[in-house]
Ligand code: 5GP
């Protein structure tokens with residue numbers, strides 16, 4: 001079911017080859033704590049299948065993306081996180097540094113809006 005890229009950091013994390021602090025897991029989604037948190041809560045939700053970025057979401061794989069948002073809602077409820085932001089960076093200018101589709105879940109502080117709001 002899953003399609004992995006042996007050179008991809010997040011594929012290695014999903015496979016357990018690189019350790020991570022697991023937050024959530026099901027057949028299609030893995031979530032773990034960001035190594036450099038920008039807020040008291042900063043989790044990364046990734047598709048288990050290797051998709052490089054939001055540009056490559058299509059009818060074949062969009063169900064996995066829907067599963068990510070279901071997982072985020074589940075984690076939020078379980079951890080009593082009432083307000084949060086979900087971000088995906090797509091491409092270099094947007095700040096994507098790992099080319100495996102992921103969604104940042106950020107919470108626990110007041111957030112502004114604009115270029116520097118999360119830096
Ligand atoms: P991007 O910049 O691509 O939107 O987000 C990549 C995120 O992955 C960054 O927030 C960065 O801190 C996180 N990250 C990079 N390498 C690792 C790692 O080895 N482990 C974990 N847990 N997070 C990582």
Ligand code: ZN
Nearest residue numbers: 008011050100
């Ligand atoms: Zn990958």
